[in-house]
Amino acid sequence: MPIYHSLGKIPLKRHTVFRKPDGELYAEELVSTEGFSSLYSLVYHCHPPTIVKSMGTPYSVEPKIAREKHLKHTSLKGFKIQPVDDYLESRKVILANNDLHISLAAPKKSMTDYFYKNSQADEVLFIHEGSGVLKTGFGKLSFGYGDYIVIPRGTIYQIEFDDEKNRLFIVESFSSIQTPKRYRNAFGQLQEHSPYCERDIRKPKDLETIDQIGDFKVLIKKQGMMYPYTYGTHPFDFVGWDGFHYPWALSIHDFEPITGRLHQPPPVHQTFEAHNFVICSFVPRKYDYHPLSIPAPYHHSNVDSDEVLYYVDGDFMSRKSVEKGQITLHPAGIPHGPHPGTVEKSIGKESTEELAVMIDPFKPLMITEEALAIEDEDYFASWQS
Ligand SMILES: [Fe+2]
Known part of the structure; x- marks a missing residue:
């Protein structure tokens, strides 16, 4: 998202000594896109984000294509998708090509015993019914009816729903989700004729540093496979971050x-x-x-x-x-x-x-x-x- 944002504690200069109260160094991570050429954020972890304890057996989550080629006006009854307890299991891909997957989901339960990271696609979650909080290391985003939540690929997240009645319309994009170029000026700011502007964009807040050692299951999606990882440190151990790369939200009502x-x-x-x-x-x-x-x-x-x-x-x-x-x-x-x-x-x-x-x-x-x-x-x- 082309707005600079920062939460928590960061050092005055990037790539410099930044210590915890006990004298240990925080672990700096550059999260960058298009190599090192596009939007990025610098994240400061309590522990290196690389401590893998074990890897489970990967499994396919590739959509099953029924009609690869067709020429028929098609209508689907989206609310016939059955509610399912687990968030990831509730997501059903209905339409797909090499640029995007479109899914429907009716998850009932919050994610409590695992985290999820989509490493192959940016996600846009459109909230048709339900409300809750998207939790990431970057901070929290509250959501409700009519919100688009844009989650850049590589963001580890959990969703806490307020209750069991949730309906989501989800787009997975294999390229980055951006604001329309014709609405941006040369500096990236949304112009006067844009139907929404930076004031309407909600950024993460309430960064809570979770400095924990243990077993943390992260399901990582890449190339149509789900890879179960167990990390030795909590994924939300950010003490601070700054940059342009983070999840954000926009309400359709804005x-x-x-x-x-x-x-x-x-x-x-x-x-x-x-x-x-x-x-x-x-x-x-x-x-x-x-x-x-x-x-x-x-x-x-x-x-x-x-x-x-x-x-x-x-x-x-x-x-x-x-x-x-x-x-x-x-x-x-x-x-x-x-x-x-x-x-x-x-x-x-x-x-x-x-x-x-x-x-x-x-x-x-x-x-x-x-x-x-x-x-x-x-x-x-x-x-x-
Ligand atoms: Fe049309």
């Missing part, structure tokens, strides 16, 4: 919609970008105010992009019979558009309460076995009058 006299195209909803896909937010807003405007979207052909919509709340004006947690995948190659009757119905309407997350991947998505289990098979024919 995304300010861009509106106009005529229908605004989807890029006005863009919230994040990554290599080969974007994430957009559709939020409650005033409709177009030209006297003859048609608020419903026109039919469109995604010539070089699939389109995934995750329906969160409100009435989605261009669709009929949409329910919370529903996902539509409109693949590149065939047009899609408003359902019959919705264009006429939208004329004269002044505002919408719709809330949805959209992902446009520039390469085709594959559909997993988990997705087939929650598919509405007749959706492709839903445009018939």
